[in-house]
Amino acid sequence: MAFIEQMSTNRRHKPQRGSVRCVDCEARRFSMCGALDVSELEALDKISHTTSFAPKSLLFDQWELAGNVFNLTEGMVQLYKSLPDGRRQIIGFALVGDFLGLALMDHYGVTAEALTMVKVCCFSRLNFLSFVDERPHLLRRLYEFAGHELNLAQDQMLLLGRRTAEEKVATFLLNLWTRYSRIGAISITLPLPMSRQDIADHLGLTIETVSRTLTRLARERVILIVPGGVRLLEVSHLERLAAR
Amino acid sequence: MAFIEQMSTNRRHKPQRGSVRCVDCEARRFSMCGALDVSELEALDKISHTTSFAPKSLLFDQWELAGNVFNLTEGMVQLYKSLPDGRRQIIGFALVGDFLGLALMDHYGVTAEALTMVKVCCFSRLNFLSFVDERPHLLRRLYEFAGHELNLAQDQMLLLGRRTAEEKVATFLLNLWTRYSRIGAISITLPLPMSRQDIADHLGLTIETVSRTLTRLARERVILIVPGGVRLLEVSHLERLAAR
DNA sequence: CGACTGATTGAACCAGCTCAACTCATGTGG
DNA sequence: CCACATGAGTTGAGCTGGTTCAATCAGTCG
Numbered sequence: 001m002a003f004i005e006q007m008s009t010n011r012r013h014k015p016q017r018g019s020v021r022c023v024d025c026e027a028r029r030f031s032m033c034g035a036l037d038v039s040e041l042e043a044l045d046k047i048s049h050t051t052s053f054a055p056k057s058l059l060f061d062q063w064e065l066a067g068n069v070f071n072l073t074e075g076m077v078q079l080y081k082s083l084p085d086g087r088r089q090i091i092g093f094a095l096v097g098d099f100l101g102l103a104l105m106d107h108y109g110v111t112a113e114a115l116t117m118v119k120v121c122c123f124s125r126l127n128f129l130s131f132v133d134e135r136p137h138l139l140r141r142l143y144e145f146a147g148h149e150l151n152l153a154q155d156q157m158l159l160l161g162r163r164t165a166e167e168k169v170a171t172f173l174l175n176l177w178t179r180y181s182r183i184g185a186i187s188i189t190l191p192l193p194m195s196r197q198d199i200a201d202h203l204g205l206t207i208e209t210v211s212r213t214l215t216r217l218a219r220e221r222v223i224l225i226v227p228g229g230v231r232l233l234e235v236s237h238l239e240r241l242a243a244r
Numbered sequence: 245m246a247f248i249e250q251m252s253t254n255r256r257h258k259p260q261r262g263s264v265r266c267v268d269c270e271a272r273r274f275s276m277c278g279a280l281d282v283s284e285l286e287a288l289d290k291i292s293h294t295t296s297f298a299p300k301s302l303l304f305d306q307w308e309l310a311g312n313v314f315n316l317t318e319g320m321v322q323l324y325k326s327l328p329d330g331r332r333q334i335i336g337f338a339l340v341g342d343f344l345g346l347a348l349m350d351h352y353g354v355t356a357e358a359l360t361m362v363k364v365c366c367f368s369r370l371n372f373l374s375f376v377d378e379r380p381h382l383l384r385r386l387y388e389f390a391g392h393e394l395n396l397a398q399d400q401m402l403l404l405g406r407r408t409a410e411e412k413v414a415t416f417l418l419n420l421w422t423r424y425s426r427i428g429a430i431s432i433t434l435p436l437p438m439s440r441q442d443i444a445d446h447l448g449l450t451i452e453t454v455s456r457t458l459t460r461l462a463r464e465r466v467i468l469i470v471p472g473g474v475r476l477l478e479v480s481h482l483e484r485l486a487a488r
Numbered sequence: 489c490g491a492c493t494g495a496t497t498g499a500a501c502c503a504g505c506t507c508a509a510c511t512c513a514t515g516t517g518g
Numbered sequence: 519c520c521a522c523a524t525g526a527g528t529t530g531a532g533c534t535g536g537t538t539c540a541a542t543c544a545g546t547c548g
Binding site for chain 4: 439440441451452455456458459
Binding site: 195196197207208211212214215 | 494495497
């Protein structure tokens with residue numbers, strides 16, 4: 001299962017300036033840069049470079065001044081907010097094509113941590129801002145992305161505030177499955193590169209509740225727990241549990 | 245307390261096309277239209293009209309096609325998502341200057357319900373879209389607003405997922421207080437035009453827990469419960485409770 | 489092999505929920 | 519003017535879904 005392998009933990013960290021040209025970039029069709037034409041992509045090349053991050057390394061911290069913005073081209077990143085006492089809420093998991101630093105504000109506001117080996121396209125925020133300011137159609141596209149994110153955030157609020165543990169877990173699995181399939185990573189197995197603790201911090205639960213809920217779903221043959229992920233055996237049953 | 249009175253429930257509903265000119269609009273300095281110059285405001289006048297909504301009336305429903313977008317110029321509106329079984333999550337409370345329909349997507353995605361008598365500036369979504377497309381600096385401003393909203397949504401996720409009942413209530417009161425003061429509605433009393441149930445549905449709690457928490461805070465002389473709102477007696481104590 | 493880390497499982501506990509009674513303010517109509 | 523209904527808010531008592539604490543299991547790495 002090459003896909004799982006790619007998703008699995010790999011501790012080596014070799015950040016290095018890369019040379020993938022925007023025109024050849026696979027991630028483009030899922031990304032904000034899909035709005036650009038060939039000449040614009042060449043201009044984008046000039047203000048960007050590719051970098052990679054090892055699993056568990058931080059792309060940026062919530063309190064940092066936002067110096068760079070990133071476009072995720074490979075791997076998975078989790079975004080979270082932390083409270084001073086260590087409690088944490090994972091805002092979301094970023095997949096290929098997702099833009100990190102979308103808000104373009106002076107502070108990041110969230111921490112971005114690589115879950116797998118991650119490749120990104122990196123821009124200085126100021127360069128990117130002036131690039132955008134000269135291209136309203138890109139701004140328009142970014143705005144649409146932001147609107148989409150806002151919707152997802154609101155769905156997550158409904159989930160956190162009003163859904164039961166089982167509904168949370170079922171919804172989480174289905175949402176991730178949908179997102180994978182949108183980026184063409186459809187597979188019999190749903191890779192879960194994040195830990196149980198991460199899932200718990202995303203769903204407003206404890207690690208034990210996540211574990212118990214998953215094993216119950218597995219016992220009822222709705223899912224099958226495999227190393228590095230799960231298989232969705234009964235999607236329609238999951239959808240019923242997710243109450244949507 | 246004229247302010248409270250304005251906020252209190254008034255059941256009459258007299259929707260009528262108004263004639264307040266954008267140039268004279270009080271809400272402009274808190275709103276997305278603050279980005280526009282005089283000539284643009286005149287153009288905006290041409291594609292907009294003012295309307296009012298009675299308390300408890302809906303500006304729009306989450307499943308509706310987004311035909312209009314609104315700019316709130318007076319009163320308070322609550323935005324929520326509902327589950328088929330009636331469970332509800334209040335995404336936020338919109339104040340003067342807030343833009344409703346920010347995402348500009350085809351469906352609203354949330355329901356907007358007037359809490360007080362509400363006055364809005366109303367645009368057809370398509371007209372507004374083409375107006376925006378000709379004015380990149382307005383798009384830029386909208387994008388910034390969306391980024392800000394996204395941040396607030398993420399804070400709310402942290403609140404819903406990881407904070408205790410007391411922290412939730414304290415945070416809610418402080419946030420609302422801050423927002424009132426930003427729109428110049430600073431007052432000894434914090435008006436709460438929404439019901440306890442609405443607060444509960446915003447914080448992911450039950451009405452009883454909200455009530456108990458408020459009475460406890462009142463018993464400890466941190467707040468004072470008055471008709472139509474509360475007084476914040478010990479802001480610093482509240483801030484400690486909110487853990488920020 | 490042992491040490492370590494992440495995940496699972498069990499048992500006791502508790503923050504917040506449910507259910508129910510009661511208060512208080514407002515409205516209605518006889 | 520009172521009797522009564524209505525609806526929002528409060529309060530109490532008991533319950534429970536999910537947490538906490540602790541033990542165990544299963545890989546993985548050196």
